[in-house]
Amino acid sequence: MKYPLDRICVKSGILCPSCQRKVETGAVDIDEVKVMKALMDIEEKHKVLKSGEYVKSFMAGDQLILILRNGVEQGELEEVSKHLSRELDAKVKIIIETGDMRRLIEQVISPATLLGVNQVWLPDGSEIVNVRVPRRDRRYLERNRNTFEELIAKLTGRKARIIFE
Secondary structure: OEOOOOHHHHHHOOOOHHHHHHHHHOOOOOOHHHHHHHHHHHOOOOHHHOOOEEEEEEEEOOEEEEEEEOOOOHHHHHHHHHHHHHHHOOEEEEEEOOOOHHHHHHHHHOOOOOOEEEEEEOOOOOEEEEEEEOHHHHHHHOOOHHHHHHHHHHHHOOEEEEEEO
């Protein structure tokens, strides 16, 4: 797997000047180092990670969101997610980076079903993304609704609102 920081720096916990610069400029958060270390530790057990690339990870509420790209399939990552959850003592959700906003939102709200995504332009020039979900899937999202809205906003760069229909 490809990482934004050097493997030696992540494994040892001591960052070289190049990696330190990435942390100082904000390209990589210091909290991401322990996530990368955990990924490196389980990489041998889970061969599906070999072809992937680490993009970003962040906490949203009580969940750790891990974004990967290239060569990894969502179905194969279920066991990796469970293993990481045990390693990091946090609920881990792995998302595959895609340019399609609808596909990205589907991954975030799963196992809930996505009915549609609407972009609403407000008079002040800002934009809100309405995420439409069936009422029957309310149980998956209702308790952490604000967390999911915050997460979608971080990933898409637009304010998000979940609507149950």
